[in-house]
Amino acid sequence: MTDKNTYETDLSVKFGKISLKNPVISCSGTFAGGLQYSRFFDISKLGAVTTKSFSLKKKDGNPSPRIWETASGMLNSIGLQNEGIDFFISTQLEEIRNLGAEIILSIFGESAEEFKKIALKIKPVLKHLKAIELNYSCPNVKAGGMAFCGVPENIRTITSEIKSIIDIPLIAKLSPNFGPVTECAIQAKKGGADAVSVINTVTGTAFDIDTYKPRLANIVGGLSGPAIKPAALLQVYQLAKGKIIPIIGMGGIYSWQDAVEFLIAGAAAVGIGTVNFSQPDAGEKIIAGISEYLISKNINSINDIIGKAL
């Protein structure tokens, strides 16, 4: 494995007002605060760690069963179980900082009001954060969640309201469940977002043919993992073609080759999610792989490959 100080090529990326030492970011909800993964590799090597989405108050999430494996993918209906934003501020923030990782804080509100209240709470800790990701796209909650993407203007309004409260780069996380994300991305841009994360999970379900019951207590879940990669990549590619807003590409990345595929399709950075469950050292491996790829091709800077396939 390549050591983080010996990369012979420049992996740093800059998009909007966000600068990262490399383009590999953990996806929200698939890395917790990184503590567990620090047992497998030095998580400060990542471009950034995106936290689980935090809501204003602790959320219990959905009943069990919450996960079901599908062909090259998985369904989850966690329903944003989290300890609430106060826990992040009082506890997890410090934990991640101690591990030396850059932080993207993901937040989730059921309404514009809740989003704003969270924004107010995090004002004091902004200096420790790289950016805030606004989760407009959770498929597993009754209120808010991906419904925001069903009415794209919501995204503009909420983003700009948050922007007026806190001065930090904002990333809008979008849902693929209403067709192309283009309109949502345009609204995010108008609302002042610096980037969009594309995509959150694809809605899906599964049933038990013996009991006739859904495999998930919540019936509907979000599909993630390699199964969704072709669809995610197309969303990224089409959005990048439009040159609307910088994109953090995610959805099914499993190997460094997948990550490069998103980058050449126009993603400014990439998110790795489900792969962490299967390969807990994926972050480190993917960064090393990208680096070696660039070296083998005599490319000095990662920026020379971003959007190469456009």
Next chain:
Amino acid sequence: MTDKNTYETDLSVKFGKISLKNPVISCSGTFAGGLQYSRFFDISKLGAVTTKSFSLKKKDGNPSPRIWETASGMLNSIGLQNEGIDFFISTQLEEIRNLGAEIILSIFGESAEEFKKIALKIKPVLKHLKAIELNYSCPNVKAGGMAFCGVPENIRTITSEIKSIIDIPLIAKLSPNFGPVTECAIQAKKGGADAVSVINTVTGTAFDIDTYKPRLANIVGGLSGPAIKPAALLQVYQLAKGKIIPIIGMGGIYSWQDAVEFLIAGAAAVGIGTVNFSQPDAGEKIIAGISEYLISKNINSINDIIGKAL
């Protein structure tokens, strides 16, 4: 293998004005006219064979490469290469009839006009067909195709115009690429369709990280196979909940268990597509599997499980 005459349970289904001896149908474009598959099993065992979509004139389709394998799935950008409706009428119809299979003819027009012209052409052979499937959902063509599903009223207009020309059960094949298919299904119903086929392929892409070229000459392709099953199943389930119109469920069915999953989720019949490439005797095996499942559960009629999970 169970012989077709020894099923101890009633597999026949009836939906709209369509009656089939069992609910297993080959999907358009994945079975040609069945001739090749008759080398692997007696295709008259199928509920019906759906033909490749025929257009008014011969179509060359898209340039090569046209297929790319993805995790538990495949992308195709065939672009509806077909010999034209005259070929079906003069040649393929007879071929399939000789094999003893029931026929669902899939047709495709770039415009309402073309659809109507095809309808006129097939008037003389209607008696040999179970139904006509109207392909409103091909992701691989420049004009028509899935764009029809982007403006659901199109589906009503075209369906009802065709209905006024030919008196035969009509099936509208819908695209999952604009979010839930509900509105399209409502319009299909209004236009006089007897059923909807849900889903056609999911749009996706892939790139070569060495050449920066798309894996498909057409860039965009349609994703099919097990990867899309959770998403297809949810579309079927949600539509079935709404009790709008009978559904032929398809998308990722690989085993008889998958087929049963679609049936309990509310599909009146199921389409098997990509699996034929991988397991050319899938049709026969899936029918036998469903039959044995019913027997093992002491269920006399397939109708007793349809919608069981709703």
Next chain:
Amino acid sequence: MKLLNGEILANKKYGENLYKLEVFSPYICRNCLPGQFINIKCAYEGMLDPLLRRPFSIYEIDKKFNVFSVLYMVKGKGTDFMARLVKGGMLDFIGPLGIGFKADEEIKNYLLLGGGIGIAPLSLIAKELMETGKNIFFLAGFKDEAFFLWERDLIKIARNYKIFTENGSFGQKGIPSVYLKENMHLYKNYKLVVCGPKEMLKNIQGILRDFPGIVADALMEERMACGIGVCMGCIIKIKKSPGGFEYKKVCTDGPIFNLMEVIFD
């Protein structure tokens, strides 16, 4: 816990759909407590189905030769893949995971009750208890003779045991929870450790309600994605006074829970 690659020393058929996989791993042998589990990758590198790892309890640890084993039943595609592994190959796994079992200093007598493959983690717990000088009684229940060979492993650990099979094909005909119900008065000052199908655990919980003050541990199973406490996928409901509940993660808060606090829906 570490991501490990261990050499496969054997993958023996133990009975109908039952196998024992032996793996060389000094790290696991040094660091694993009974009741802990590992998360196994069940696909060759590059193959993306099945995608998730599969959790398995540690069945045996041989500290001398640095070999541990897993006893597993073939259920679906993950375990089907495992059954094809051959000696000399490598096993890709994460472990040890979960909170291990620790004997209670105050308690002398242990009643272990396993249903089906639930006997796997209990076997290692039994061994540990015997080595710390506890008195144990092992009750096991199976459908049929698939676990016949397991008795050979068990007698090396415990002299005091009773095996039931539903069809009477080996051991006594019957089911252990019925035996327990009838004889529970004999085990009032035992601590129970149980592992098996949910229905069985629920049954036993019902039986034990008549014995207030009884202490019972249950090893729980739930579908897992990460196995390390990240995804929140493997939660179960645990009683929280008064009348409420909280979600606990089987992978990191468990897999061992106080049986009397588990809420079965």
Next chain:
Amino acid sequence: MKLLNGEILANKKYGENLYKLEVFSPYICRNCLPGQFINIKCAYEGMLDPLLRRPFSIYEIDKKFNVFSVLYMVKGKGTDFMARLVKGGMLDFIGPLGIGFKADEEIKNYLLLGGGIGIAPLSLIAKELMETGKNIFFLAGFKDEAFFLWERDLIKIARNYKIFTENGSFGQKGIPSVYLKENMHLYKNYKLVVCGPKEMLKNIQGILRDFPGIVADALMEERMACGIGVCMGCIIKIKKSPGGFEYKKVCTDGPIFNLMEVIFD
């Protein structure tokens, strides 16, 4: 063509990333023509990745023992799976597929030219030609010594051959199309049969343009989904007078085409 299950008799390493798989199949041995191929399932039952079958030419047919073989290079996950197959297991495949090669009664001399793994189908074609009394000259080109052992198979078929490697590690240093260009005048009354990378085929097509009237067959490769002419996935462009083209399916219209009619984009 049938869906078949054949017992694997051997899966031998032949060189760096090169293997020969031997399968028992009376049906294939009776019905397969040189140039035809089979479509192999590269996953255990129930595993859905890789999903599609992989096409491989028949390399050898032993009619006496009803054994055929496939010579294959490990490229990605499908061939990686194949390399792990072991003697005694079963191979799930469809075949024989495609239109086979038939010797031309009028033509006495054949020049076979293979690049890399392209030598696989040509070897069987060569054998067939020898058996029908044709005069053949086999030209082969490789990157390195991976195909070293293949020469042992070749000498049993053809005495008249020349092997080139790019690094000179065995045979002559060089590439066969350069040799062809320089010596084509010697082979004007030969029929050519070529198989190899697209670039090589394109090169040879260019060389042959200077020899009007020459007859050349090319074995083409294209990504396939069905392998039986259903999906329209595997098309290539074939010249159609005047100045036009039509799409032909490699799997059922080929894999053998008139090289001079192939349009390389």
